Amino acid sequence: MINKIHFGKRISVLRRKAGLSQTELAERLGVTSQAVSKWECGKAVPDIAILLELSHLYKTTINEMLGDADLLFELTGKEAGRSEIAYFVPEQEQHYNIAWANEIQKGNWIKRNWESSRADNSRMDSVGKQIASCEGIILEIGAGPGGGYMPYILKENPDATVIISDISPTVVREWKSFLDKTLDSPNLYYAVFDFCDMPFKDNSIDIVSDGGGIGNCEGEKIKALKEAYRVLKPGGKLITSTGFVNKETLAGLPVEAQKVLLEKRPDVFEDLYEDTVLAGFSKIDSVISGCWYTDDDESTIADLARSLGVNLKFTCYTRYCTKE
């Protein structure tokens, strides 16, 4: 069945992209501007002759305007069922994630994170704005309960085409249920997959955005970076944020603490720069986006830092990695 509201939102975006007002479009089609307004408000759908004219004018297909095109099938070539969430891994939550997934639901994390993103003007916000200006397909990987950059992208442009993904089915289902109620955008897609083995075809995505997913990867981070490179179109970008203890901070620590930390937690020094180059990205711009300290933190690394009598500084970087 045609979702008239979604159809209206889609054709309204296409009209604005074509640089036309409702009146100008009405004149071109020989209809009244009230008719155009009714279509765009989801109160009516034009007849087939007008649909055909619109598809020519907007350089798209009738199926796409009506929402019958299956974007995820086009991008993957894989039948993940025409359910509203595409599963490329089992639909059940992984056993080690069950307690965490319950916390997300019980604690209403999705809603809380979405609301705090609305009030936030941090670096995430400005990066989200830059990503939102992309006209193409944005793939948010490892969205997590924070959603990565996605809430900031949608804050700037609720009509952006975004595939919201995670390896956790609960995370994706929770985002879908929340965003269906909150935005009801026709341009949001939902997929559950492992970003170390993405289901997408080569050169199919315009932007891969990652707000800390790869840094917290289940699996090999280099594989995730290689997959991001593979699925991006030439000229496309991986925009990724990562936080680690950099070389300057390490050098400033007492020698004994350096030794223990390097032995017990080499992961916290992992600067993914070299791996990003090895993955194929030749143009990488890094911007420092902030820092945090282990004082007052509850994590296992914070406990270890305390036991060594040091307050560790993590520096956060946003990296813009272009596939040339």
Ligand SMILES: C[S@@+](CC[C@H](N)C(=O)[O-])C[C@H]1O[C@@H](n2cnc3c(N)ncnc32)[C@H](O)[C@@H]1O
């Ligand atoms: C700790 S969260 C933090 C980042 C997240 N973007 C956020 O804003 O909440 C990391 C997320 O990455 C996901 N993740 C980790 N490894 C993954 C993988 N191999 N494939 C897909 N998602 C993964 C986890 O399920 C989790 O939701």
